[in-house]
Every structure is written in structure tokens, then in C-alpha cells.
Amino acid sequence: MPAWLGSLILLALFLTAWEGYVRLFGVSKLVLPPPSLVLVEWARSLSEPNVWFHTWITVWETVIGFFFATLIGIGLGALLGKMPRLERMLNPFIVATQVVPKVALVPLFVVWFGFGITSKVVIASVLAFFPILLNTMLGVKSVDWGHREVLASLNATRWQSVVELEFPSALPFILTGMEAGVVLAIIGAVVGEYLGGSEGLGNLAVRDMNAYDTTALFAVIIHLSIIGFLFYGAVVACRRFLIPWHESARLQG
Amino acid sequence: MSLAAAQPVTSPGAIELIGAEKAFDTDTGSVRALARTDFSVRKGEFAVLLGPSGCGKTTLLRLIAGLEHPSSGIVRIGGRNLWDDDRRDTSAVADMGMVFQDANLFPWLTVEDNISLPLKLRGTEKRTRRSKAAALCALVGIKGFEKRRPRELSGGMRQRAAIARALSYNPDILLMDEPFGALDAITRDMMNIELQRIWLETSKTILLVTHSIMEAVFLADRVALLSPRPGRIQEIIDVPFARPRDITVQSAPEFRDIADHLRSRLEH
Numbered sequence: 001m002p003a004w005l006g007s008l009i010l011l012a013l014f015l016t017a018w019e020g021y022v023r024l025f026g027v028s029k030l031v032l033p034p035p036s037l038v039l040v041e042w043a044r045s046l047s048e049p050n051v052w053f054h055t056w057i058t059v060w061e062t063v064i065g066f067f068f069a070t071l072i073g074i075g076l077g078a079l080l081g082k083m084p085r086l087e088r089m090l091n092p093f094i095v096a097t098q099v100v101p102k103v104a105l106v107p108l109f110v111v112w113f114g115f116g117i118t119s120k121v122v123i124a125s126v127l128a129f130f131p132i133l134l135n136t137m138l139g140v141k142s143v144d145w146g147h148r149e150v151l152a153s154l155n156a157t158r159w160q161s162v163v164e165l166e167f168p169s170a171l172p173f174i175l176t177g178m179e180a181g182v183v184l185a186i187i188g189a190v191v192g193e194y195l196g197g198s199e200g201l202g203n204l205a206v207r208d209m210n211a212y213d214t215t216a217l218f219a220v221i222i223h224l225s226i227i228g229f230l231f232y233g234a235v236v237a238c239r240r241f242l243i244p245w246h247e248s249a250r251l252q253g
Numbered sequence: 254m255s256l257a258a259a260q261p262v263t264s265p266g267a268i269e270l271i272g273a274e275k276a277f278d279t280d281t282g283s284v285r286a287l288a289r290t291d292f293s294v295r296k297g298e299f300a301v302l303l304g305p306s307g308c309g310k311t312t313l314l315r316l317i318a319g320l321e322h323p324s325s326g327i328v329r330i331g332g333r334n335l336w337d338d339d340r341r342d343t344s345a346v347a348d349m350g351m352v353f354q355d356a357n358l359f360p361w362l363t364v365e366d367n368i369s370l371p372l373k374l375r376g377t378e379k380r381t382r383r384s385k386a387a388a389l390c391a392l393v394g395i396k397g398f399e400k401r402r403p404r405e406l407s408g409g410m411r412q413r414a415a416i417a418r419a420l421s422y423n424p425d426i427l428l429m430d431e432p433f434g435a436l437d438a439i440t441r442d443m444m445n446i447e448l449q450r451i452w453l454e455t456s457k458t459i460l461l462v463t464h465s466i467m468e469a470v471f472l473a474d475r476v477a478l479l480s481p482r483p484g485r486i487q488e489i490i491d492v493p494f495a496r497p498r499d500i501t502v503q504s505a506p507e508f509r510d511i512a513d514h515l516r517s518r519l520e521h
Contacts, residue, residue: 147359149351149357150353153318153350154371164373168359245360245361246361
């Protein structure tokens with residue numbers, strides 16, 4: 001039996017068990033609606049332009065936030081990776097920010113950037129930034145010494161080293177950082193929406209929660225999951241496309 | 254067996270070391286990797302640095318390559334000083350190609366892109382790079398593998414590609430740091446024969462570092478024997494056999510005499 005079929009069967013069993021449990025024990029749909037109801041509600045929501053509007057807002061926040069996180073994360077990461085003295089100076093600050101749960105800063109960002117899209121983009125950016133920064137630094141520092149010696153023996157300039165060696169060498173690391181970052185970007189956008197404003201899927205989720213519409217809430221969760229899957233899948237596809245030579249791209253199913 | 258010190262020559266493709274020495278600073282103090290050394294290689298010669306680990310042979314090679322700055326003394330490549338204070342003479346470096354024990358091919362490049370990388374760094378256009386890489390693949394014996402990636406090649410083939418890369422910009426001098434050390438014995442013998450063939454076809458000056466006595470005597474015109482603590486040249490020996498040398502020359506009594514002599518000197 002191929003693996004995907006096994007997964008499908010497991011999923012069917014899970015949904016059946018869920019459905020059975022709810023019906024058998026008469027669980028209120030305000031607590032745990034049955035999958036049948038959830039799927040109907042989700043399908044219905046697809047025809048609601050309102051839902052698409054909120055989806056688009058969350059997607060937009062994630063994309064912009066992720067874009068800036070990538071730009072600044074790679075840029076700064078490359079710089080710090082190549083300048084050990086600067087890195088040593090900034091290290092305590094980097095460690096300090098790692099220790100702070102970034103989500104705790106969300107209310108602060110709302111104070112600074114308001115209830116609109118800007119604060120969500122900033123939060124998404126900040127959350128996604130750190131894995132990208134740290135992985136880029138690691139990638140630049142992990143350049144193979146033998147490769148460096150080859151370029152040294154070839155009179156390569158500093159810039160040539162960056163383009164021909166450091167960037168391709170660091171790319172697998174950068175992509176790993178981006179994979180972690182894109183997930184955090186979505187989290188940042190949604191959590192920002194929980195806290196304030198009137199737009200986005202996170203906001204929709206809070207409204208459904210307040211209205212005790214758990215079925216609609218589940219539908220929102222499904223939306224978010226699909227978005228997360230698509231974003232993550234896009235970055236993973238980048239890996240296949242950009243670094244086909246690397247084990248990480250070849251070992252993927 | 255004569256102590257033959259080569260006359261210092263300043264023609265292109267010649268190497269000269271005058272009073273060069275190298276000390277490294279470590280946590281436990283200064284380590285003299287190479288004591289004050291005079292050494293030279295004539296144009297077109299195949300010279301070998303032979304010795305056990307820690308005898309300074311790799312340091313000597315790296316000083317010549319410009320990968321290390323001498324603590325004192327002069328390094329001259331093709332009559333030009335390699336160092337001007339702390340700055341390397343780039344045209345002197347361009348006269349040399351280096352092959353390391355690890356092939357050090359870039360895994361994200363195809364074989365032909367790896368081989369033509371030095372040309373790309375010099376701004377050579379793509380079509381010329383491709384044809385040059387193809388010609389070099391044929392020279393080193395990996396024709397047909399141009400579009401493959403390094404991971405698809407065996408160790409011996411990777412070293413052939415590394416040699417091709419070092420030859421791609423036509424340097425006068427080829428420096429090789431135990432290039433076959435990571436290969437199995439059978440491949441190693443084959444690569445020795447191939448290297449001799451490539452040398453005879455390209456007329457380069459070659460300086461090779463090895464700890465294999467058989468490899469040294471088979472390949473070299475002259476063998477410089479080094480000993481450690483501190484690293485220094487103990488003796489330089491002429492190897493008078495005619496070219497091209499068949500692998501069977503290793504059974505010749507004169508060959509064995511030279512090898513035995515080197516072995517006995519190494520055992521001190």
C-alpha cells in the first residue's frame with residue numbers, strides 16, 4: 001500500500017472518530033462541532049466575499065512582513081557573518097532578543113503602529129526576521145575553508161568571493177531560515193490581528209469566538225492552515241529550484 | 254646520489270626561495286614550521302618535496318603559493334617578488350595553479366563550470382570557457398563528464414577536474430599538495446602515470462608535495478627531502494631516469510637504490 005493511501009485512510013479514520021465522538025456523546029457544537037458541519041461551513045464560506053477579503057488582508061500582511069524580514073535578515077546576517085568583531089559586539093543583544101518571546105511585544109507594536117495593517121506587518125517582520133538572520137550568519141560562517149583557499153589561489157576579489165562562493169554556500173542555510181521565518185510571519189500577522197483592528201482572518205477568528213460560532217471558527221482555522229501550507233510549500237519549492245545540488249533538496253519526497 | 258642544488262634562475266616558470274622561513278604563533282608559543290630555507294625550481298622541472306608529517310613541506314609549498322606570508326625571506330615567482338610588504342603580487346599568483354589534497358570543487362557547479370571558474374573570474378566569455386573546459390576535460394581524461402556535478406564523480410575524477418581547473422588559465426607553474434593522498438592505492442598509481450603524461454604534454458613546472466617515496470621517485474626530476482622540528486630541507490637528490498617513465502621503472506635496481514636511500518634518511 002503506498003504511503004499516501006495509508007495517510008488518507010488514517011485521515012478518514014480520524015474524521016470518523018471525531019464525528020462519532022461528537023454524535024455519540026452529544027457534544028455541543030459550541031464546543032466541538034462535528035467535521036461534517038465544519039466542512040459544510042467551510043465550503044459555504046468560500047462563496048462569501050467577506051471571507052476572501054479578510055484572507056487577502058492576512059496574506060498581504062504575511063507577504064510584506066516576510067519580504068522585509070528576508071531582505072534585512074539576509075543583509076544583516078551576511079554582514080555579521082563576515083565581520084566577527086561586529087558580531088561579537090552585537091551578540092549579547094541578539095541573545096537578549098532571542099530570549100524575549102517576541103509575541104510579548106505585540107501590544108507594544110500596536111501602541112507604536114496603531115491598529116491598522118502596519119502593526120501586523122511589523123510584527124510579522126520581526127518574528128520572521130530572527131531565524132533568517134541567525135541562519136544566514138551561520139551559513140556565511142560555514143563556508144568551506146578549502147573552497148576559500150581555492151579562491152585565494154585564484155586571485156579572486158572580495159566581491160567575487162561573495163557572489164561565487166559565499167552566497168551559494170550560504171543559500172541552503174538561508175532557505176532553512178526562510179522556512180522557519182515564513183511560518184512565524186503568518187503567526188505574527190494573525191496574532192497581531194487578534195489584538196486589534198477589524199480586518200484579517202485572526203480578527204475574524206476572534207469575532208467568531210466572541211459570537212460562540214465555533215463552527216465558523218473551525219472554518220477560519222482551515223483557511224489559515226491552507227495558507228500556511230501554501231506559504232511553506234512555496235519556500236520549500238524554492239529550495240528545490242534554487243539548490244538542486246544540495247542534499248536537502250534531493251532528499252525531499 | 255649527488256647533492257644537486259639547482260642554480261637560481263629568474264626565467265618565467267621558475268621558483269626561488271631565499272632565506273624563507275615561517276613561524277606560527279600558537280597558544281603555547283611560536284612554532285617554527287620551516288627554518289630558513291633556500292630552494293629553487295627550474296622552469297619545466299618536476300620537483301618533489303618529500304617528508305613525514307610536520308616536516309614543513311606543505312608550509313614550504315604554501316609559502317610559494319602565496320597562501321602564507323613568510324616570517325622572513327624572499328619568495329620569487331618567475332623572477333618577480335611574490336610579496337610587497339603585505340600585498341601579494343597578483344600577476345605572480347596568476348603564474349601558479351594550485352591543487353589541494355581535497356579537490357575542493359564547488360558542489361553547486363557542474364564539472365565544466367568548476368574547471369572554467371578561474372576563467373570566469375578573469376572575465377572570459379561563456380563560449381570560450383565552455384570550449385576550454387571541454388579541451389581540459391579531454392586532457393585530464395574525464396571527457397564526457399562536463400555537465401555532471403562533482404558528487405557524481407569518483408575521487409580520482411574529482412582530482413582530475415581539480416588539475417584541469419588549475420591548468421585552465423595556463424599558469425607556468427603547478428603546485429600540488431599531496432593531491433593523491435586521499436585516493437586508494439590503485440587509483441593513486443594510475444594518477445601518477447596520468448600526471449606524468451599531463452606534465453609531458455603541457456611542459457609546466459610542477460612542484461609536488463608527498464609523503465610517498467615511490468610516488469616521489471617515479472615522478473620527480475629532483476626530490477627534496479625534508480625533516481621536521483624545525484622543518485628544513487635535509488638533502489636534494491637527482492632522479493636521472495628517462496621520460497616517459499613506465500610504472501615498471503619502480504622495479505629497476507637504480508630506482509630501488511634511490512628509494513632505499515631516501516627511506517633510510519627518513520628514518521632518522
